[in-house]
Amino acid sequence: MAEWRRGILEKRHQIAMALRVAYGGVMAASHGGHGGIAGWADSSQPYPSFSSSAARPAAVSSATNDGVSVGNAHDNRRRRSLARRQQTSRRRTRETDERRTRETGERRMTHATVTRDRRMTHDDGSVLAHYMLGLALLQRQESAKGIKELEKALDLGRGANPKGYMVEEIWQELAKAKYLEWERSSSKRSWELQSLKEACESALKEKHFLDYSQMEGFVDDATTSHSEQLEALERVFNTAAEADIPTEVPDYLCCRITLDIFHDPVITPSGLTYERAVILEHLQKVGKFDPITREPLDPSQLVPNLAIKEAVEAFLDKHGWAYKID
Amino acid sequence: MSDDSPIVCDHNKALDLGRGANPKGYMVEEIWQELAKAKYLEWERSLSKRSWELQSLKEACESALKEKHFLDYSQMEGFVDDATTSHSEQLEALERVFNTAAEADTPTEVPDYLCCRITLDIFHDPVITPSGLTYERAVILEHLQKVT
Structure with missing residues (x-):
C-alpha cells in the first residue's frame, strides 16, 4: 500500500515539477484575481503566459499539500497562506464571476470552475493536470509530449463529461498544436x-535539347512526346503532394449539424451519425427527435460510432490541414 | 459511376434490390461475388x-537526372562527394514520389475500420451494435440466430 501511495506521490510530483519548470512555478491571475486560464483565450499568445505574482495551478498545489517537498518550509508556509487568502477572495468573487460569465455568454474555462467541478479530482487522472501539463510542454516547444498530454486530457474529459465546454477547450488546443506541427512538416x-x-523538369528539358540537337527528322513527334512527359510529371507530383493540399473533408467524416469533422461521433437508430455534444444539446433544448429524419430519439439510443472515429483519426493523421479551426 | 460498364451497373442494381428483399440471402452474396469480380477486372485493365x-x-526521369549529374560531374573540380550524395538523395526522393503516385494502385491491407471483426473482410452491408462495433449484417444476423 505504501509503495502504491509513493508511486502516486511521485507521479504528482512529476506533474508539479513540469508545471513549475514550464511556468516558472506560478500562474497568472485572471478573471477578478483568481488563477485562471481564461485570459489567454483572448490574447494573441498561442499559449498562456504566467507571472510570478499569482497562485500556482491546483495540480501543483495538491502535490505540495500531499507532503511532497517542492522547496523549503518557509516557501511552503508562504504558499499555504497565499492559497488561504486566495480561497477567501475566490469565494467572494465567485458569484460576480459567474454572473459576468453568464451575461457575456462566454464559456471560458477558469481555474475556479475547474476546481469546483467534482468530476475533476486532482489526482493522477486529473483532466486539468494533463491539460495544464500539455500546454506547458507546448510552450516549451516540446510538441510531441504536449500533444500526448492533451490527448490524455481529452480522453479523460470525454469520459467525465462528453458535452462539457472543457472538452471543447482541450480539443481546440490539441487541434491548434497538431495543425502547427503539420504546417511545419508540410512546408x-x-x-x-x-x-x-x-530538378526533374530541368533534367528532362536538357535531355530533350541534347536529343533534339542530334536529331535530323521526327522533331515534331519528339516535341509532342516531351510535352506529354512534362504533363505526366506534373500529375505525378500533384498526386504526391495531394495529402498536403487542403480540400474538403469528406461528408461521411463530418457532422450533419456542425458540418465539422467528427471528434466524438455517435450514431442514431436511423443510421445517421452526429457529433455527440451537438446531438445531446439538440435533444435537451429542441426536442427528443432525430434532427434530420424527425424520428423519435432518446439520448439512451445514441451509440458511439467507433468505425467512423477510427476513420477520422486515420484521415487526420494523413491530412493534418483538417485540424485547422476557422 | 459514369466510368462503369453496363454490366457493372446492372450488377449494382441487382445487389441493391436483393439486399432490400433478403439481406442475408445467398443470392445477395452471389451477386456481390459477381459484382466484385467485374469491378476487379475493370480495375486490372486500367491499372496495367x-x-x-x-x-x-x-x-525517363532517372535517366535524365543521371545524365545531368554525369555532365555536371565532368565539369566539376571539387565537391564531388557532396554532388554524389545529393544525386543519390535525389534519386531516393524520386523513388518515394513515384511510390506515392502509385499508392492507390498498390494492394495493401484494408484498414480495420472498414472490415468486419468476424469475417475480417471489407464491409458489404455494415450494421452497428449498441456497443458501437460494426459487423457485416448477414454474419451478425446468422450469429444472433444461432446463439439465441
Missing part, C-alpha cells in the same frame, strides 16, 4: 517536392 | 496501362 515536404520537381 | 506509363516516366 518542409513541399519545399523538397518543389526542388525535386524543378 | 497506368503502371506502364508511370514506370516509363520514372525511368
